[in-house]
Amino acid sequence: MNQSDRIFNNIFTVQYTIKAFNSINPSQRNYFTGFPNLYNIKVKALSVTNINPSITNAVLTLADRKKIIKLTNYPIIDLSITNNPRLKLFNIDGIDLTSSYWIIGGSGVGFGTDTLLFNLHFHY
Amino acid sequence: MIQPIIENSYLVEINLGTIAAQKQINFNFIPQLEGSTIYSIQTFSASDLAISPNGSTVVSTAGLAAVTVTFTVGDNQDIYLYPTSDLRAASNAGFQRLFNNKRLNLTKSFVTIQTVAGINNNESVLFLFHYRTK
Numbered sequence: 001m002n003q004s005d006r007i008f009n010n011i012f013t014v015q016y017t018i019k020a021f022n023s024i025n026p027s028q029r030n031y032f033t034g035f036p037n038l039y040n041i042k043v044k045a046l047s048v049t050n051i052n053p054s055i056t057n058a059v060l061t062l063a064d065r066k067k068i069i070k071l072t073n074y075p076i077i078d079l080s081i082t083n084n085p086r087l088k089l090f091n092i093d094g095i096d097l098t099s100s101y102w103i104i105g106g107s108g109v110g111f112g113t114d115t116l117l118f119n120l121h122f123h124y
Numbered sequence: 125m126i127q128p129i130i131e132n133s134y135l136v137e138i139n140l141g142t143i144a145a146q147k148q149i150n151f152n153f154i155p156q157l158e159g160s161t162i163y164s165i166q167t168f169s170a171s172d173l174a175i176s177p178n179g180s181t182v183v184s185t186a187g188l189a190a191v192t193v194t195f196t197v198g199d200n201q202d203i204y205l206y207p208t209s210d211l212r213a214a215s216n217a218g219f220q221r222l223f224n225n226k227r228l229n230l231t232k233s234f235v236t237i238q239t240v241a242g243i244n245n246n247e248s249v250l251f252l253f254h255y256r257t258k
Contacts, residue, residue, distance in 0.1 A: 057174050057175045059135065059173070069156075070132050071132070072133065072134045073135035074133055075173040075250075078166070078168070078172065078252075083214055084214055084218045086213075086218035088130065090131070091129045091131050092130075
């Protein structure tokens with residue numbers, strides 16, 4: 001498991017806009033939608049950027065195309081390069097983003113409209 | 125320095141309940157981790173994840189320093205009274221602690237409250253297990 005020889009073929013940023021505070025439902029599953037070119041990808045690394053500092057309640061669940069959960073309630077803050085200087089490496093095949101979702105618990109979202117960016121490093 | 129490549133991960137929560145020094149709280153049975161091989165473990169404080177997925181307040185970074193964890197393999201306490209704060213990557217320049225492919229007996233594993241300083245009743249300690257399936 002040597003990360004020094006990893007070469008990323010594709011880096012795709014999935015942008016998600018988190019709506020205003022009063023339209024966020026805590027514990028609601030927010031599924032990824034609208035990325036047909038990201039079906040059945042092999043995720044090799046994952047990071048988040050432009051994360052609102054108050055979004056410390058968000059967790060991510062990734063499922064593959066067989067609906068098997070690979071990451072269960074993964075704290076999104078751990079993927080932030082700002083918070084955690086080392087890029088998180090993954091080896092997850094067959095990811096289906098439409099079966100994957102993130103959840104904000106409690107009231108951790110700031111006011112106004114925030115944008116959450118997931119940076120997927122992947123192969124097909 | 126090698127960092128683990130994550131294949132599967134599962135976030136497990138232990139609620140401390142009414143806190144008292146030397147109180148031990150066992151992990152619950154987690155079907156997804158039964159028979160799995162665990163190779164890395166992380167913890168998080170309220171600075172990382174303020175509210176757990178179950179809605180509980182997560183211990184503070186100082187609170188992690190009040191708790192140790194013991195992991196059992198079979199009947200052997202392989203990891204004994206490990207300071208939980210050492211598993212928080214954000215406190216360790218982002219490094220995750222690696223373990224030698226342990227098939228943990230979670231229900232015989234437990235956290236121990238060493239001191240009540242820095243923690244409050246009904247706060248939770250979070251463990252993120254990185255694992256390979258059987």
